[in-house]
Amino acid sequence: MPISRKLEELPKIATREGYGQTLVELGKENENIVVLDADLAAATKTNMFAKAFPDRHINCGIAEANMAGIAAGLAASGKVPFISSFAMFVSGRAYEQIRNSIGYPGLNVKIGASHAGISVGEDGATHQCNEDIALMRSIPGMMIINPSDNIEAQAAVRAAYAHKGPVYMRFGRLAVPVFNDREDYKFELGKGIILREGKDVTVFATGLCVVEALYACDMLAKDGIDVELINIHTIKPLDEALVVSSAAKTGRVFTVEEHSIIGGLGSAVSETLSENCPTKVTRLGMRDVYGVSGPAVELLHKFELDAEGIYHQIKETLKND
Amino acid sequence: MDRLELKKMALNVRKGIVDSIYSAKAGHPGGSLSAADLFTYLYFKELNVDPKHPKMESRDRFVLSKGHTAPGLYAALAYRGFFPVEDLVTLRHVGSYLQGHPDMKCVPGVDMSTGSLGQGLSAAVGMALAGKMDGKEYRVYALCGDGEIQEGQIWEASMFAGHRKLDNLVVIVDHNKLQIDGKVEEVCSPYPIAQKFQAFNFHTITIDGHNFDEIEAAFKEARETKGMPTAIIANTLKGKGVSFMEDIAEWHGKAPKKEEYEVAVEDLRKEGEALCR
Numbered sequence: 001m002p003i004s005r006k007l008e009e010l011p012k013i014a015t016r017e018g019y020g021q022t023l024v025e026l027g028k029e030n031e032n033i034v035v036l037d038a039d040l041a042a043a044t045k046t047n048m049f050a051k052a053f054p055d056r057h058i059n060c061g062i063a064e065a066n067m068a069g070i071a072a073g074l075a076a077s078g079k080v081p082f083i084s085s086f087a088m089f090v091s092g093r094a095y096e097q098i099r100n101s102i103g104y105p106g107l108n109v110k111i112g113a114s115h116a117g118i119s120v121g122e123d124g125a126t127h128q129c130n131e132d133i134a135l136m137r138s139i140p141g142m143m144i145i146n147p148s149d150n151i152e153a154q155a156a157v158r159a160a161y162a163h164k165g166p167v168y169m170r171f172g173r174l175a176v177p178v179f180n181d182r183e184d185y186k187f188e189l190g191k192g193i194i195l196r197e198g199k200d201v202t203v204f205a206t207g208l209c210v211v212e213a214l215y216a217c218d219m220l221a222k223d224g225i226d227v228e229l230i231n232i233h234t235i236k237p238l239d240e241a242l243v244v245s246s247a248a249k250t251g252r253v254f255t256v257e258e259h260s261i262i263g264g265l266g267s268a269v270s271e272t273l274s275e276n277c278p279t280k281v282t283r284l285g286m287r288d289v290y291g292v293s294g295p296a297v298e299l300l301h302k303f304e305l306d307a308e309g310i311y312h313q314i315k316e317t318l319k320n321d
Numbered sequence: 322m323d324r325l326e327l328k329k330m331a332l333n334v335r336k337g338i339v340d341s342i343y344s345a346k347a348g349h350p351g352g353s354l355s356a357a358d359l360f361t362y363l364y365f366k367e368l369n370v371d372p373k374h375p376k377m378e379s380r381d382r383f384v385l386s387k388g389h390t391a392p393g394l395y396a397a398l399a400y401r402g403f404f405p406v407e408d409l410v411t412l413r414h415v416g417s418y419l420q421g422h423p424d425m426k427c428v429p430g431v432d433m434s435t436g437s438l439g440q441g442l443s444a445a446v447g448m449a450l451a452g453k454m455d456g457k458e459y460r461v462y463a464l465c466g467d468g469e470i471q472e473g474q475i476w477e478a479s480m481f482a483g484h485r486k487l488d489n490l491v492v493i494v495d496h497n498k499l500q501i502d503g504k505v506e507e508v509c510s511p512y513p514i515a516q517k518f519q520a521f522n523f524h525t526i527t528i529d530g531h532n533f534d535e536i537e538a539a540f541k542e543a544r545e546t547k548g549m550p551t552a553i554i555a556n557t558l559k560g561k562g563v564s565f566m567e568d569i570a571e572w573h574g575k576a577p578k579k580e581e582y583e584v585a586v587e588d589l590r591k592e593g594e595a596l597c598r
Contacts, residue, residue, distance in 0.1 A: 058450070066443045066477035073447020076425070076433060096437060097474075101444055105425050105434040
């Protein structure tokens with residue numbers, strides 16, 4: 001299978017590292033930042049902040065609902081709290097606290113959700129959250145950023161801090177290729193990034209699936225399929241103008257995400273296109289199923305969300321068009 | 322404000338509760354009335370607040386964790402001067418800022434949006450923690466229901482507050498013994514309440530929540546208690562002040578009809594007359 005050697009040679013870093021590092025950098029510049037954890041500071045990488053600023057790190061113990069509420073109270077008192085846990089526990093367990101104590105009053109709380117998706121790996125289905133984007137999208141005023149690599153994760157954390165209001169940031173456990181390390185990389189909240197222009201189909205990808213889709217595009221190009229690949233790091237608000245213009249150009253759309261095909265990027269793109277530019281959309285992601293235990297890379301392969309799986313799914317689907 | 326004035330103000334607050342809920346044709350009179358003396362004492366004696374500067378940084382914070390009793394909070398805020406008393410009757414009307422449950426974005430003097438039981442105390446804990454981190458003098462008060470403490474989040478917040486020794490935090494439990502479905506001890510007993518808070522490293526004080534001397538003494542004791550948060554268990558009567566609502570679970574969450582409203586107003590008027598004698 002022909003994969004660009006250059007991509008293969010890229011260093012691999014988990015996006016949660018970027019979260020931890022950037023919090024430390026922001027913490028030096030901004031006294032009002034406080035970081036909250038629910039006994040997972042080592043896993044969410046916020047232990048770096050805890051070490052640098054022990055007085056501004058608040059471990060709430062294993063009590064995510066209370067952590068979200070405490071953050072609301074801190075934000076109401078002028079702090080900028082970042083609450084951190086696994087995506088499953090912070091978006092799932094504390095959903096209603098985020099909705100009612102943070103979202104409804106519009107408090108300036110940032111949610112750092114690590115270990116999202118099936119790439120959690122061996123811990124299995126109870127810890128693999130494929131529903132968090134769906135949950136968070138439904139909260140009015142919630143911004144959602146799902147960075148694709150460590151560079152983008154760092155930019156996302158800075159942008160989240162600069163934005164006034166609640167932001168949900170989705171990070172992964174798995175070390176993934178750092179492909180945004182280039183001079184012309186520019187992160188703008190709410191703006192998709194065209195990684196490759198094409199005329200046959202558009203692929204909207206998010207999170208760790210972006211780099212996998214990049215590999216898949218190379219394979220599809222060799223088969224004569226010219227793909228336009230767009231990185232959607234901000235899922236809400238969605239870059240509707242870009243989604244519509246690219247769909248209008250190619251007339252065929254795929255979405256790729258390490259998340260359920262219900263309620264995530266696939267839904268957001270489908271909703272926008274249904275209303276503005278009806279286009280056939282195929283959603284690649286978790287097909288309304290739970291994950292299983294296993295090494296992350298093997299799971300991405302099993303659920304066809306690695307380059308080979310994305311390539312195969314797009315190729316086969318287009319055959320039947 | 323002396324005892325008599327406090328009692329008269331509490332009657333105003335009760336009248337505001339009855340008027341606003343009658344006008345809204347919906348709301349929660351029982352728990353608003355049981356906490357009316359607590360609301361009155363807090364806003365007219367205890368809290369360092371300024372109606373002209375509702376966001377004053379040094380203010381004491383109040384979180385109504387039992388947010389459904391907003392009519393009591395709104396009445397106290399209105400009489401304290403945060404907004405016009407005449408606005409109370411817009412409660413729950415489309416277009417009114419007086420939402421069914423407190424909304425900090427649009428009601429002057431409301432420090433936290435609440436309504437979903439169990440959540441307000443965590444926010445109060447966050448405010449108390451911020452005060453400690455910044456060396457601020459302000460104190461934080463949270464009012465919970467005795468049914469509300471069935472929520473697990475109350476105990477997560479209490480564990481944290483005790484652990485962090487937040488002595489700038491006072492939790493008041495409006496212990497009126499009733500919740501929507503009946504007696505708290507029959508629905509799912511929260512007893513023993515004081516011992517539970519003690520086990521979470523709180524100082525506890527049990528009082529008659531309708532006796533201003535006891536309320537005053539309890540808040541004083543709370544201020545003097547160092548190294549741990551205080552929980553005040555206030556024994557109250559649900560529906561207090563309106564004869565046919567007293568100690569009846571059914572009046573947890575419904576509005577009086579016209580004839581009932583007239584009886585309620587008459588009850589409060591007579592009480593006022595008695596105070597003037």
